[in-house]
Amino acid sequence: MNHTIHFTVNGEPFTLSVASHHTLLQVLREQLVLTGVKNGCEAGECGACTVLMNGEPVNSCLVLAPEADGATIVTVEGLAHDSQLDPLQEAFVAAGATQCGFCTPGILINSRALLDRNPDPTDAEIRAALVGNLCRCTGYIRIIDAVKAAAHAQREVQP
Amino acid sequence: MSQPAGKRTVIGASPPRIEGREKVTGAATYVDDMQFGPSLLHGALKRSPIAHGRIVRIDASRARALPGVRVVVTGEDFPGLTGLYLKDRRIFALDRVRSVGEAVAGVAADTPEIAAQALDLIEVEYEELPGVFDPEYGASPEAPIIHPELASYEVVPFVFPQPGTNISNWFKVRKGDMAQGWAEADLVYEHKYRVPHVQHVPLETHVCVAQQNVNGKITLWSSSQSPFAQRNLIAKALHIDHSRLRVITPYVGGGFGSKAGVSMEGAAVALAMHAKGRPVKLRMTREEEFHTTFVRQGLVAILKMGMTKDGRITAMHNRFYWDGGASTEYGVNITRAAGYSGTGPYYVPNIHVDSYCVYTNHPVGGAMRGFGMPEIHFGIEQHIDEMAHRLGLDPVEVRLKNCLKDGDETLTGMPMHPTGLSECIRKAAAAINWGQETVSYSSTKRHGKGLAAMWKAPAMPPNPGSSALVRLNEDGTATVSIGGVDIGQGALTAMAQFAAEGIGIRVEDVRVNTVDTDYSPYEWQTVASRLTWSMGNAVLRAADAARTQVLQAVAEAWDEDISDLDIVDGQVISYRSEESIPLKNICIDGVQRKDGTFVGGPVVAQGRFMPDYVTPLDPETGQGPRAVVHFTTGCQAVEVEVDTETGEVQVLKIVSAYDVGKAINPELVRTQMEGGAVQGLSTALLEGLILDHGVPRNPNFTDYRIATAVDAPLETENIIVEVPQDDGPFGARGVGEHPMVPTAPAIANAIYNAVGVRLDSMPLTSEKVWAALQNNDI
Ligand code: FES
Ligand code: FES
Numbered sequence: 045m046n047h048t049i050h051f052t053v054n055g056e057p058f059t060l061s062v063a064s065h066h067t068l069l070q071v072l073r074e075q076l077v078l079t080g081v082k083n084g085c086e087a088g089e090c091g092a093c094t095v096l097m098n099g100e101p102v103n104s105c106l107v108l109a110p111e112a113d114g115a116t117i118v119t120v121e122g123l124a125h126d127s128q129l130d131p132l133q134e135a136f137v138a139a140g141a142t143q144c145g146f147c148t149p150g151i152l153i154n155s156r157a158l159l160d161r162n163p164d165p166t167d168a169e170i171r172a173a174l175v176g177n178l179c180r181c182t183g184y185i186r187i188i189d190a191v192k193a194a195a196h197a198q199r200e201v202q203p
Numbered sequence: 204m205s206q207p208a209g210k211r212t213v214i215g216a217s218p219p220r221i222e223g224r225e226k227v228t229g230a231a232t233y234v235d236d237m238q239f240g241p242s243l244l245h246g247a248l249k250r251s252p253i254a255h256g257r258i259v260r261i262d263a264s265r266a267r268a269l270p271g272v273r274v275v276v277t278g279e280d281f282p283g284l285t286g287l288y289l290k291d292r293r294i295f296a297l298d299r300v301r302s303v304g305e306a307v308a309g310v311a312a313d314t315p316e317i318a319a320q321a322l323d324l325i326e327v328e329y330e331e332l333p334g335v336f337d338p339e340y341g342a343s344p345e346a347p348i349i350h351p352e353l354a355s356y357e358v359v360p361f362v363f364p365q366p367g368t369n370i371s372n373w374f375k376v377r378k379g380d381m382a383q384g385w386a387e388a389d390l391v392y393e394h395k396y397r398v399p400h401v402q403h404v405p406l407e408t409h410v411c412v413a414q415q416n417v418n419g420k421i422t423l424w425s426s427s428q429s430p431f432a433q434r435n436l437i438a439k440a441l442h443i444d445h446s447r448l449r450v451i452t453p454y455v456g457g458g459f460g461s462k463a464g465v466s467m468e469g470a471a472v473a474l475a476m477h478a479k480g481r482p483v484k485l486r487m488t489r490e491e492e493f494h495t496t497f498v499r500q501g502l503v504a505i506l507k508m509g510m511t512k513d514g515r516i517t518a519m520h521n522r523f524y525w526d527g528g529a530s531t532e533y534g535v536n537i538t539r540a541a542g543y544s545g546t547g548p549y550y551v552p553n554i555h556v557d558s559y560c561v562y563t564n565h566p567v568g569g570a571m572r573g574f575g576m577p578e579i580h581f582g583i584e585q586h587i588d589e590m591a592h593r594l595g596l597d598p599v600e601v602r603l604k605n606c607l608k609d610g611d612e613t614l615t616g617m618p619m620h621p622t623g624l625s626e627c628i629r630k631a632a633a634a635i636n637w638g639q640e641t642v643s644y645s646s647t648k649r650h651g652k653g654l655a656a657m658w659k660a661p662a663m664p665p666n667p668g669s670s671a672l673v674r675l676n677e678d679g680t681a682t683v684s685i686g687g688v689d690i691g692q693g694a695l696t697a698m699a700q701f702a703a704e705g706i707g708i709r710v711e712d713v714r715v716n717t718v719d720t721d722y723s724p725y726e727w728q729t730v731a732s733r734l735t736w737s738m739g740n741a742v743l744r745a746a747d748a749a750r751t752q753v754l755q756a757v758a759e760a761w762d763e764d765i766s767d768l769d770i771v772d773g774q775v776i777s778y779r780s781e782e783s784i785p786l787k788n789i790c791i792d793g794v795q796r797k798d799g800t801f802v803g804g805p806v807v808a809q810g811r812f813m814p815d816y817v818t819p820l821d822p823e824t825g826q827g828p829r830a831v832v833h834f835t836t837g838c839q840a841v842e843v844e845v846d847t848e849t850g851e852v853q854v855l856k857i858v859s860a861y862d863v864g865k866a867i868n869p870e871l872v873r874t875q876m877e878g879g880a881v882q883g884l885s886t887a888l889l890e891g892l893i894l895d896h897g898v899p900r901n902p903n904f905t906d907y908r909i910a911t912a913v914d915a916p917l918e919t920e921n922i923i924v925e926v927p928q929d930d931g932p933f934g935a936r937g938v939g940e941h942p943m944v945p946t947a948p949a950i951a952n953a954i955y956n957a958v959g960v961r962l963d964s965m966p967l968t969s970e971k972v973w974a975a976l977q978n979n980d981i
Contacts, residue, residue: 148227
């Protein structure tokens with residue numbers, strides 16, 4: 045069965061016919077070719093597929109496509125504005141918080157959600173916020189450093 | 204080797220990784236992100252549900268009849284054997300299955316849903332055979348034989364299968380006089396240690412797309428550490444020309460050894476060969492990734508050591524039984540590496556080491572970060588700690604006394620090259636204030652300190668080659684082509700640094716290509732922490748040659764001596780005439796002579812490197828002049844807090860100190876140390892594949908936990924020691940794998956220090972700590 049959904053992705057409106065058993069992850073990757081959204085488990089266990097849905101981080105592999113009807117979605121492709129990187133993106137490169145890069149889009153999105161609700165998180169708050177995002181390469185320390193650096197940079201710009 | 208003149212502005216600096224921006228914007232393309240259009244077929248593999256059995260019958264007729272199914276293949280279609288060191292594996296099982304999850308058939312269909320349905324329609328009848336689920340038992344004469352054809356398998360000359368048994372490699376070291384070694388010892392101690400199978404857990408599972416065009420040319424887009432080895436092994440297995448198989452590897456979402464060699468990629472090619480020109484994608488689910496590609500082998504280690512009362516090691520008799528799984532095409536070399544490293548990084552006069560690779564009906568073992576070293580060091584480094592305690596000695600002093608120093612003979616008779624091992628041990632110990640009492644702030648939370656040393660050599664054939672091409676572009680930038688893969692370790696950036704330094708341009712002006720075997724020069728594999736050293740040499744030589752091409756032309760045109768010329772930041776300058784010209788003006792069109800004619804032309808240069816000094820070892824004694832190219836050594840020290848009520852272990856701090864020869868990019872080196880330490884912590888405390896008669900019971904992230912952000916240590920310190928490698932580029936040697944080698948025994952030693960319990964099997968779970976505490980009055 046197919047559904048027609050209307051939703052906004054990275055600021056652009058879309059109307060799509062989606063298979064009702066497909067996930068938001070599939071729709072984003074396969075129909076909109078937003079391949080920055082990664083598939084690491086398809087079971088809600090790794091966080092690689094994290095996107096913002098109405099401002100909240102969700103595992104897009106656990107959201108059925110019809111549920112996205114009317115939603116506002118932000119993927120990693122939507123973080124930068126006019127080729128101006130998000131402070132988190134800048135900080136991840138500078139801090140060496142990405143290695144293979146496969147977990148990075150999901151972690152950036154989840155960190156964005158964290159900084160949106162808490163502009164000055166502690167180490168422990170960052171760790172707790174990212175507990176659902178697996179990274180096998182970095183050991184997390186530099187990710188935590190990068191989120192802190194981004195929070196700082198962001199406060200400098202908009203205190 | 205010749206090194207470029209001039210100041211080193213790029214080597215030893217830490218530019219951020221050159222592909223970082225692509226990775227944080229989602230622009231970086233991985234195999235699954237590539238678009239193949241509506242003709243793409245979806246592959247899936249029918250897998251054995253049993254651990255060991257004969258295939259009585261396969262009936263795929265109903266699957267073939269299902270609309271939308273385009274290809275069904277079985278073992279009979281591709282009976283050839285393949286394997287890296289020992290050809291003991293087929294793309295699809297032929298007459299016998301040897302592990303749960305072994306592929307018995309493959310399908311390609313219009314949609315993933317149809318492919319899944321087709322798998323259900325394939326009927327396979329098995330006659331179950333008794334299985335082998337323990338390597339010690341597997342090596343015994345009572346065990347059923349898993350590969351009766353072992354004698355007929357093709358094998359490299361340095362691997363020694365024992366036909367008629369389940370032992371696919373037996374590596375021996377015999378050195379000195381054991382009786383004398385035991386007689387000199389004041390303490391002889393024997394103990395058994397166990398390490399379970401673990402999984403690499405790259406965040407990107409194995410994925411590839413294969414396509415055969417009408418002329419028979421096959422292209423394989425593969426998430427791989429080994430595009431060239433895949434081309435070689437698959438071409439041979441399928442009897443196709445190497446030049447008709449092209450492997451393309453874009454960005455790779457982590458490998459850790461799992462994507463070395465070939466695992467599921469052969470199946471995709473096999474399907475594509477019947478797909479009438481359509482591309483076929485095969486992507487492992489997370490569950491498949493957990494047990495059907497490669498796992499880290501399990502190990503049973505029985506260690507016996509002698510030590511004098513002043514802490515000198517007099518003898519070691521170490522036996523390693525590797526749980527190699529259903530095929531050991533790769534595992535045989537892990538067994539070998541464990542054998543020639545089987546004393547740990549110590550000078551030992553009297554040695555008896557047996558390292559057995561044993562077939563079992565478990566998942567296929569393959570390379571994993573550390574290549575046998577984390578597993579053997581788990582026992583060795585606890586054993587030494589325990590003996591020091593029993594003799595009332597300081598474990599750090601015991602390590603310093605016995606650790607290999609410049610010129611000491613290793614267990615295989617090779618003189619140890621200059622190494623910073625002692626310095627690593629001292630610095631790691633100092634960084635946790637070794638020797639100072641730990642303060643535990645609560646009676647139920649005990650703090651402890653522990654440390655472990657390590658060594659590891661690149662484990663590989665004696666002569667794996669690297670090559671590189673450097674081309675200069677019209678704007679004075681350079682394009683570097685290599686055959687090695689950036690799997691996250693930062694190879695692209697390190698190679699850009701070598702090229703920039705060698706040519707005399709800025710790192711920002713270097714592009715490094717990902718691999719396409721039709722255009723990239725040869726590289727053996729991205730394994731063994733060998734790229735910085737081996738491929739680095741090739742890139743540096745190519746860059747050097749490019750620079751020479753430029754300077755020769757300028758020297759001729761300007762009538763100057765080449766030794767007075769230099770390239771600095773993309774400007775060719777003469778120190779004598781003080782003339783200068785931008786590289787971009789001359790690197791394609793050449794340099795104009797005084798008479799108006801031109802000399803030079805497009806700058807294209809090549810470089811290559813291959814070690815030419817590694818010698819064979821005597822099969823009976825393991826002795827030989829030069830077993831390996833070099834050893835990277837190091838030490839980790841940790842502080843833990845153990846909750847005596849729950850057994851929970853929290854790692855507070857990990858200090859890593861490694862002798863990397865020369866840090867080309869110190870920040871990238873530190874990120875390797877840190878990431879490796881946390882991967883080591885994760886395997887130490889959390890990980891183990893639970894195999895119940897060969898059936899994996901926890902192939903998902905809920906039941907197989909890996910470290911998350913809350914498990915990472917509160918503090919890390921990463922110490923770089925630099926004792927140069929004589930044949931390394933600028934003295935560099937590799938450090939990619941080493942940071943997870945000593946982590947588990949360091950944590951185990953710290954737990955002992957905190958609460959007095961010794962855990963001899965991984966993982967060091969809170970249950971085990973708690974249970975051990977119940978038997979201890981602490
Ligand atoms: S892919 Fe969605 S959580 Fe792993
Ligand atoms: S950078 Fe590789 S998984 Fe996080």
